[in-house]
Amino acid sequence: MNKPLIQALSLGKTYYVKSGLFRPRRKLEAVSGVDFAVDEGTTFGLVGESGSGKSTIARLVLGVERPTTGRVEMMGNEVPVLDDDPAPAFRRLIQPVMQDSTAALDPRMNVGRIIEEPLRIHDVHHNGVERSHRVTELLSQVGLDAAMAKRFSSALSGGQRQRVAIARALALNPRVLVLDEPVSSLDASTQAQILNLLKQLQSELALTCILISHDMAVIAFMSQQIGVLYMGRLVEVGLRDTILKDAQHPYTIALLASADHRAAIGFGTLQGEIPSPFDPPSGCAYHPRCPLAAQRCRVEAPLLRSTSSGRKVACHFAEVSRSDIAQLEHNQTITEDSHGLTQTDLD
Numbered sequence: 001m002n003k004p005l006i007q008a009l010s011l012g013k014t015y016y017v018k019s020g021l022f023r024p025r026r027k028l029e030a031v032s033g034v035d036f037a038v039d040e041g042t043t044f045g046l047v048g049e050s051g052s053g054k055s056t057i058a059r060l061v062l063g064v065e066r067p068t069t070g071r072v073e074m075m076g077n078e079v080p081v082l083d084d085d086p087a088p089a090f091r092r093l094i095q096p097v098m099q100d101s102t103a104a105l106d107p108r109m110n111v112g113r114i115i116e117e118p119l120r121i122h123d124v125h126h127n128g129v130e131r132s133h134r135v136t137e138l139l140s141q142v143g144l145d146a147a148m149a150k151r152f153s154s155a156l157s158g159g160q161r162q163r164v165a166i167a168r169a170l171a172l173n174p175r176v177l178v179l180d181e182p183v184s185s186l187d188a189s190t191q192a193q194i195l196n197l198l199k200q201l202q203s204e205l206a207l208t209c210i211l212i213s214h215d216m217a218v219i220a221f222m223s224q225q226i227g228v229l230y231m232g233r234l235v236e237v238g239l240r241d242t243i244l245k246d247a248q249h250p251y252t253i254a255l256l257a258s259a260d261h262r263a264a265i266g267f268g269t270l271q272g273e274i275p276s277p278f279d280p281p282s283g284c285a286y287h288p289r290c291p292l293a294a295q296r297c298r299v300e301a302p303l304l305r306s307t308s309s310g311r312k313v314a315c316h317f318a319e320v321s322r323s324d325i326a327q328l329e330h331n332q333t334i335t336e337d338s339h340g341l342t343q344t345d346l347d
C-alpha cells in the first residue's frame with residue numbers, strides 16, 4: 001500500500017465566540033475528528049455546504065491555525081503551525097490557492113512581481129535575471145504570455161487572476177496544493193479551463209491536491225478520493241467512483257442530486273437549513289434534514305465506520321437496503337405507537 005504524502009489525523013478546531021459584552025463566549029466546534037490521507041499525485045476532494053468547516057480544515061492543513069486536537073502530517077512529519085515553525089523551508093512544500101485571488105494579489109504590484117515575491121521571501125533565486133526566467137517559465141506553465149508580467153492584477157480577468165495565483169503558488173515547487181474554492185468566483189467556461197489547467201499541472205508536476213468546493217460536480221471532476229463534510233465532521237469518505245455510483249449517506253446523495261448526478265434516485269435534493277453550530281442537533285447532526293431519520297438517529301450519533309465497499313460512512317442505515325429501512329421504520333412506528341398506548345393506559 002502507498003504511504004500517504006499528507007494526512008489529517010483526528011483533526012479538530014473549536015472556537016470560542018464572543019456573544020455579547022457580559023455574556024460568556026459560546027463554544028463552536030468548527031471541525032471535529034477529521035481523518036483523511038492523500039496519496040502522492042492524487043486529489044482529495046472535500047465537499048460540503050457553507051459553514052461545514054472546509055476552510056477551517058484548509059487553514060489547519062496550511063498551518064495557519066493551530067488545531068485544537070489532532071495534527072497534520074506530511075511524509076510522516078507533523079506539519080508545524082506557522083507561528084512556531086522551526087523550519088520555514090518545510091512550509092514551501094504546501095501552498096494555498098484561494099477562491100478570491102483579488103484579495104491575495106496586491107493591485108499595486110505587476111504580475112511579474114506578484115509571482116516573484118515568494119522567490120524573494122524565501123531567497124530562492126539570488127539574482128533578478130534568474131527570478132525573471134522563473135517568472136516567464138511559471139507564466140507559460142499556467143498558459144499566460146510572458147508579456148503578462150508587466151500587467152497589473154487589477155487589469156486582469158477573473159480567469160487570468162486565478163492563473164496568476166496558481167503560478168505564484170507553484171513558484172516554490174510545492175508538493176501539495178490546498179485549493180479552497182479555486183473556481184467558485186468564475187463563470188462556467190472559465191471554471192472548466194482552470195480545472196483542466198489544474199489537472200494538467202498536477203500530472204506534469206506530480207502535485208498532490210486537497211481541493212475544497214461546495215460543488216459536487218467540481219469535486220467529482222477533479223478528485224480520486226472524496227470526503228463529504230457536514231457540520232465539521234466527515235460523514236462519508238471513499239474513492240470517487242464508489243461515492244458517485246453508490247453514495248450511502250443521505251447527505252452525500254442530496255449533494256449529488258443538487259449537482260444533477262442523482263436527480264432520479266428519489267431521495268430528493270437538500271431540504272432545510274444547516275442547524276446552528278452553537279446548538280448542534282442531538283444524535284446524528286443530519287437527522288433534522290434526513291429523509292431516513294428514525295428514532296435511533298435522534299439519540300445516537302453514528303460513528304464513521306468502514307463498510308464492505310471500502311468507503312467509510314457515518315449513517316446507521318448505510319448499506320442497509322431501502323426495503324429493510326422501510327421495515328425498520330414500520331417496526332419502529334409500531335413500537336412507538338404501542339408505547340404511546342401503554343403510556344395512555346397507565347395515565
Ligand SMILES: Nc1ncnc2c1ncn2[C@@H]1O[C@H](COP(=O)(O)OP(=O)(O)OP(=O)(O)O)[C@@H](O)[C@H]1O
Pocket residue numbers: 015016017028029030048049050051052053054055056057214277
Ligand atoms: N475564526 C473563527 N472564529 C469563530 N468561528 C469561526 C472562525 N472561522 C470559522 N468559524 C466558524 O466555523 C464554522 C466553519 O467555517 P468555515 O469557514 O470553515 O466553513 P466553510 O465550509 O469554509 O464555509 P464556506 O463554504 O461558506 O466558505 C462556521 O460556523 C464558522 O462560522
Ligand SMILES: [Mg+2]
Pocket residue numbers: 054055056
Ligand atoms: Mg470556506
